[in-house]
Amino acid sequence: MAAVQAILSTKQQQECPVLLLLNNPSQITLPFLKAVETAQALQGVTVFQIEGYNLNANASLIQLRSTVDKIRQLGGMWHCLVVVVVSDDPAFLSAFAHLSLRRHALRWSTRILVFTRLSLSHLGGLHALLSNRNAMLLLAHRDKKAISGVGVYVSSPYSLPSARLRKVDTWTPNTTWAHSTHLFPEKFLVFSSAPTLTIAIELLPQHKLSWEEDPHAPDGRRLVYTGALDKTVQYFAKGMNFTYRYVLSLDRTFGRKLPNGSWTGMMGMIVREETDFGLGPFSLSPVRVAAADHTIPIWTGNMKMVSGLTGLKVDPWGFLLPLRSLVWTTTLIALLGVLAALQIFSSCLSNGMFCQNRWSANIFSPVRALLQQGESSGTIRHPPAGDCLAS
Template sequence: MGWQVQIVHMSRLSVYSMLPYSEPDAPPLLVAIWTTTGGLSLTSPPQLFPQYLRFPHRPHIIVASEKLPNQLAVMVDDPTAPGGKRLTFTGLAGNIMDIVSKKLNLRYTYVRPPDGTWGTLQRDGTWNGMIGLFIAEKAEMTPGPFFMGYARSKVLDYSSSYISAVYQILAARGSPKVDPWGFLLPLTPLVWAALMTALLAVIIVMLILPSWLPLDSNQSSRIEPNIFNCVRVLLQEDIKKTTGWWWWERVALGVWMMIMVVMTQSYTGNLMSLLAVRHIDHPYQSLEDVLDHGVKIIIVENTNLLPYFRLAESGIFRELGDLLGTDRVVFNKFSELPSSMRTIVRDGTHVLFEADLTHSKMIPPEFSLTGRCDFYLSFSTYMPTPIAMVTRKNSLLIPGLNKVAEVLVESGLYRYWLFTSQPNSTTCNNPPKIISVSTVLALSNVWGMFVILGGGFLVSLMVLLMENVVAVGRYGR
């Protein structure tokens, strides 16, 4: 915006302004007149230094954008465009620019970065991708989604944020597997503790009560067998027959039998349920898991992540930075992510580390095609980052774009577009790790039980051999 002062007479001054984004031959706009008698009076616009929330002359600007899973580049027929074709974007970018053009009263033409990336700082200090277009003044703004960052803020201007994102790991879910040790799951440490406490209580009763009662020699000699009867009930064995039982002995042993019946029936019911359960592995819940398992990681090239990896001095980002340039890190463009997800991520050899907004647009189409949730997102999240529209440095578009961002936030339009742009948008948000099936009993379900049975037989055999060795050593036979 330029200023021009015209002195008509020493008693009269006219102030003209060249409006931003005006055509080269456009006449300046008279904005103020000063006279000796009337002082300074404004004409149009009503402010001498206005914030352009809406441009009066509908200027034309160049808008940079790039393909994402939720916004596609399309060539449409336009007789006024070179070659009769004009680039446009569908999805979120197109929706945002529709509002920007109406609110700010401007026209726009799309342009794509030559390398198809958003841009990052190179080792020689230059910027590539979309940011390079802004620095070279080949584009004026982008609707985003553009992740904010300190390095980018030195060469760009951000509007107010209209949404935020976090980075997560996207990985393939494992196939349903049988847990052969599932029969141990109902017997938690707390259950074992309660069971042993109850057994100890019954044994104490068997030991204490006889000391308060007069017993003959026959009755006192069966105290030890009664204690072993409690253990035999726990092991589902028959009890030794005794004669002349006291009533309290029958009550104590009867209560213990009832406890064992309830425990046995409860365990049997849980065991039948567990035999129908299949477990699905979700092994990569953090970047540490990814590095420990040796799996390869996919990162979008020339994004806001790379400076953090390269400059980190410690922690997991430092470990990732050390892997840059090796075969453990694979760089993809945004347009290549869906293809990579269907191939190398699905087969389990790679994982994708990217923003949750990107994941939310790639997983639903896969479910629509296959009817299955073949992917999951990690519990661990990284780098909460605000997202905004971006302009060249010191652009006069920022005040108007801030208003548009406020509209997107207050109305909830952007989130609405995210969740309604395609079907099944939330179906696979929390895929189950455990499923139940109807199938016949197989050795794969119960081989853990046979391992314990065989282990018990082996221990019994070892004890038998040791008893024979001790007997031979003591008695010579």
Template sequence: MLPYTAPSSAPLMVATWTPQRGLVLTSPAHLFPLKFFKFAHRPNLVVIAEEFPTQKAIMVDDPSAPGGKRLTFTGPVENIMQAVARHMNFTYTYILAPDRAWGSLDSEGTWTGMFGVIVREEAEMTPGPFFYEYTRYQAVDYTSYIFSGGYGILAARGRPEVDPWSFLLPLSPLVWVGVMTALLVVLSVMLLLPSCLPSHVQDPARRATNIFNCVRVLLQEDVRRTKGWWWWERVMLGMWMLMILVLTQSYVGNLMSLLAVRYIDQPYQSLEDVLDDDVKIVMVKSTNIFHYIRTVKIGPLRELGNLLGTERITINKYTELTTSLKTIVRDRSHVLFDVDINFNNMLPVDFSQTGQCDFYISKTLYANAYLGFIAQKNSLLTPELNKIAAALVHSGLYDRWLKYSQPNATMCNNLPRIITVTTVLSLANLWGMFAVLGGGLALCVVVLVVEMVVADVKRSK
């Protein structure tokens, strides 16, 4: 019996056998035809699909379809189905899930969305793509993977900001350690070498002056003269002055550059950053991550699962993501937690519409897994679908379809967090310096008052 033919159809006679004549082939078909690898009668199969950032549902004119309209999709999903249909010789009709969801296992143990349609055998297959997951694997057949992905965070980038404390950046802690170490070495030499002189030429006051001179050079002040310079004093002080000159000029050059720097805030690089903040989270309805976060025992995904049903979680369909991206995600009150492959297609669309890269993707991904399309459990279509999926991966066709499914596909990749601008100096750039200056002057006044009080106390005694 040929697959997908009416029950009343006659079986295909491929051969007969009698004791007298033996085996006689009666059909051009093989004795054991691979009837599920390439169909003989071009049947029409039911395929379920759903909108995705890389694929859009559209209605096209088709006089042979009910109502003169036929559902189809754009993007890689349609390319996949055309390749599979040509290879296996069938036609296909798209349907949508009743709840327009991808599907997950609900609390009653029932599969929803597209997954539920496949489990109930109301459709033969779906190009998905679906994440590999053990609970799903028990209910359907997965094909070979077509790509891998994980769940990440999409958030709005901050606006370029001035860092008033940028004048501290040129001198890192390691530089300060080096400067202080060099100062200690110079002071040590200034203290130890006079001890080698005869006692009648040693001058404690001169030694204190030399130490004070080294500190004054570091603070860009003048040098106090002594009664006479020993040659080694001149050498050490000259080397110290040269080192401080190089350090100062380097600092000045870097400081002028840093005053032109603007920092773009990207605070949410992991799920922990989101959970520790008051920002709300947008998730896609009925995806496999819901089952995972309900069952995982520890970690940030467990904390995310605890937020289900609260005001911090907003559930969207895929068709609603674009609206959420343009409104609540752009105003930085929400972030989107979904598959990174979606983000890689949403960002080019937004760039094409606005001409700006207003969003970024977190560095940390969760629930990394492979994705493939699925068929009914124990489906005889699965072996050939595996071959086609492997061919799409090895040939690079699927990656190419994904890359060129949207224009400007790479415009918002690897966005810098620091930019430079050409602008005049303002109080916004320099108030940190004035704060340090004012704090230093205030500290000097306090020290002066303390010294005066202490001096008066000593005189009174």
């Protein structure tokens, strides 16, 4: 456990909570407990123990499944997590790798250390875990009965099970870990094996889907997807050295979780590992985040909900709503003042005659101007002769 302690004490791992998973009670010795206590993990160290693991025992499988589910819950709560698995049982290691992948317990942000004294020939069940997750293998080298050193190995992503592990460093007893740059190297920058990845897609606006004849395709034709997202895939494929092919889901949806726990659409293909990744854009939700890893946002947009109107209703008194009562009161007082002034000035004409029919015109003309109502030329009446009397 000194090698594990040396790794956990590096600055890169100190800010992450540590989970130790054991299946052999004899591993919990005084040196082991001392190593756990002195591990400089600021968020603490939690030890999970599965006693007497048996591949054919239901109790052991249930306990291991429960432990894997707890690791998944903790991984969703923390931005980083270090999981250390210590075992010399190949069946236990294979079962942990299978369940952790099947139940999506280990995200890329979760760092996995597998420490064992087994030979590489007994670790075939760890290939999927070591190659497609942020994992390292610590393999103890024995000199007679004592451990002379620990080799640090990583597996290239999308490599064959028969491919050899790549040794990145060696730790020797009574030394500190000096090569922190070798810890959890970024494996998904450039693929050395040039794999062919399967990408789930769905038709989006400004994109096109079509089928082309291709004798190298599984069913003799290839799905062609054109648009902005396809250009993004081409950019990554060229930089990361991979080829790809597009596939569609059976129900042609982005996917939702059913009551029985299964998924439909593109999310279902990702969860069942029928595709390597899905080309969104996906709207994130807690259930989707818990089911699969997601990248940083590649597009941000605003969305609005629109509903139809029940019908246009005209309010005959709607013209009163824009102005307050004080404004209308002031307006009416000013209107009365204007009417009074017009009546006084129009009562006597310059020629000394009084027009009796001027009263109604003086009343309605300011009101018509206030309501912005026009006056037809055909309605203008001139006073007949004899209506004006001499004063």
